[in-house]
Amino acid sequence: MNDIAIKTHRPWLEEVFAPYVDTIGGDYPGYRNHVYRTVTYAMHFLDNDPSVERVVETALVYHDIGLWTDKELAYLEPSEAVAVADNARNGWGFDPDLLCGIIHWHHKVFAYRGPHARVIEACRRADWIDASLGWVRKGMPRRSIRAVEDAFPNLGFHAALVRLARDIGGSTLGGGIKVVRGIVKW
Numbered sequence: 001m002n003d004i005a006i007k008t009h010r011p012w013l014e015e016v017f018a019p020y021v022d023t024i025g026g027d028y029p030g031y032r033n034h035v036y037r038t039v040t041y042a043m044h045f046l047d048n049d050p051s052v053e054r055v056v057e058t059a060l061v062y063h064d065i066g067l068w069t070d071k072e073l074a075y076l077e078p079s080e081a082v083a084v085a086d087n088a089r090n091g092w093g094f095d096p097d098l099l100c101g102i103i104h105w106h107h108k109v110f111a112y113r114g115p116h117a118r119v120i121e122a123c124r125r126a127d128w129i130d131a132s133l134g135w136v137r138k139g140m141p142r143r144s145i146r147a148v149e150d151a152f153p154n155l156g157f158h159a160a161l162v163r164l165a166r167d168i169g170g171s172t173l174g175g176g177i178k179v180v181r182g183i184v185k186w
Helices: 011-045 050-062 076-090 096-104 117-131 142-151 157-169 172-183
Strands: none
Touching: 011 050, 011 117, 011 142, 011 157, 050 076, 050 096, 050 117, 076 096, 096 117, 157 172
């Protein structure tokens, strides 16, 4: 018995992603599946609340996008800037503070307590599950993680992160240090 709702196609998410497919290039299938996995976990933590689904999908499309748009290892602020600009340009009407909060705090080590905590914390927990390949579960049952990973295979996402750290940062170690210093929040 699986206790997590898995949507294998999210039209809004695909629409938001569309302008960035070429920018992300060969990493797109892996990043897309990372976003699908993360959205699935976040929506589970949010009891699949339809009132926040589109903003969660939108923010999570952008949460790591600065790696590709700005070629920046400290990618939180560049990712926030792209999300806020697209939100304004496209007239989506999402609260910019919520969009930025989801992106800015998604690598926070400890629980987020602040404005929009319910949604931001769900997204933070969701990204930790996927970024850790399910080693950090944040209360998610292993069978649910397996079901989500089966629905949305990794397709080299984590290997791409290591490659980007090396390519952008000059070495795997140097890039890894820059990533940790630039994105991890306490």
